[in-house]
Each structure stands twice: as structure tokens, then as C-alpha cells.
Amino acid sequence: MLRCSHILCKVDNIRACVAQLEQAGFSVQWGGDPARAHNALVWFEEGPFLEFFELPRWFRWLSYPFGWRFGSSAGQRLRDWAQAGEGWCDVALEPEQYQPEAPLSLDNVSQHLRQQALAGSRVVNGSRKSVQGERVNYCFMMPRGNHLPFIVSHYHPLQRPVCVRHANGARAVAQVDFHIPLPSHCQLQRLLPADRWLNSQHGERRYVSIVVLQGWQALPQTSDFIQSLFNPSQEA
16 A cells, blocks of 8 residues: 655755765755755655755754644654754655555555554645746655654655656665554554565664665765665675
């Protein structure tokens, strides 16, 4: 029913991070006007993409009104993101099957969560303007508890480029090592019985230990921070 959508990386300075990513040979798409955007995306032609975002710690105070409006699990997740340090901080899932022209909706997912006793936040409708000034719509929700990945719709209109080339050879996300406590791990297996990308493991807390990229080779000018985020795939 669900599959891995993307992996989130929190950074202290999004402009410095984008500069490091580009220096490391990644093609980067800003989430909006580069002068004001707080996130940037690294796409691949298929499979999960990467989102890098900047979120000041004072945003944790906004988590309380956010939680009152959309549910405590939504407020807690925003608080977690605001308080996180630099590095991978979360994983997003999306419906496995959808049509690009279909209306944005997570109703079927929300119903499934209720059936699994995992109903959490209400669906949050969001939007942003792309670099070209186009309005991009999406929606997301948080399952019950603090450890499961959150769930997103696709972007409308779709944002994934048809052709993606990275100078460092990266072609796709091959594996995401995702650690969560045992009870949540069992719940995740009900939502995501098999996924070609997400390798969930038992852990004391929710965290992403590494992202494996197919074809990636670290260029000599790659910063220590960017290099710490990735492992190359052993497959050709």
C-alpha cells in the first residue's frame, strides 16, 4: 500500500548545504525562490528523492498551535524536526499506486490507519511556489506515535524531472537504513510489508543511519558533511 517517498536531512544553513551538494556533484532543485527557500531537493529518475531543509529551533514553539489544529502527533513531529541536529532526521512514505492526474488525497491511507489502530493527525494540506513561480500542492499526515515515518501525497503538478544527471554518478537511492523501536517496527511491517528501498531495523529511537546511493562516487572536493551522509552501493 505504501512505499518510501523521500528521506529528510536537517541542516543549519540551507544555502551552505546546497553549495556543498553542488560542489559534491549533485544536481539540486530549490524548493522555491532561492533567495527565500528553506528547502532543496535532490531527485533521481525513479525511487526516493532527498530533501534538505533548514528549520530554526524556535519553530518548536509553533508545534503547539500546529498540534492543536492537526493533532498531537503532527505537533510532536514538528517539534522533533525543530530540535534535531544536522543530518538525516526522518523518512516519508507515499501511496504505492497513484495516477499523476488524480486529485491529491490521503483518504484511503487515513482509513487504513484507522483500521490498523494507527490513526494519528488530520491530513494537512500544503502548498509552495516552485522556482518557476508555479503553485505546487501536496498533503501529508502523521501516524499515531513518534517513531513511524510520516505519509505524504505526490506533488501536484509533478515535480520530478524526466531526466536527472549527477556529476558524481549517483543514479538512485539503493537502500535506506531506518531504525525504530520494536513495537513501531512491527507496526511498520503492517503498513509497509515489503519495500525495495527501506531497510527498517530495531533501535532505541527513530533515526536514519545511512543512505546508500547507486553509482555514487565521492568527488575529491566533497565536504566531510556530505560524505558522512552516503555510502556507495556495492552493485554496479
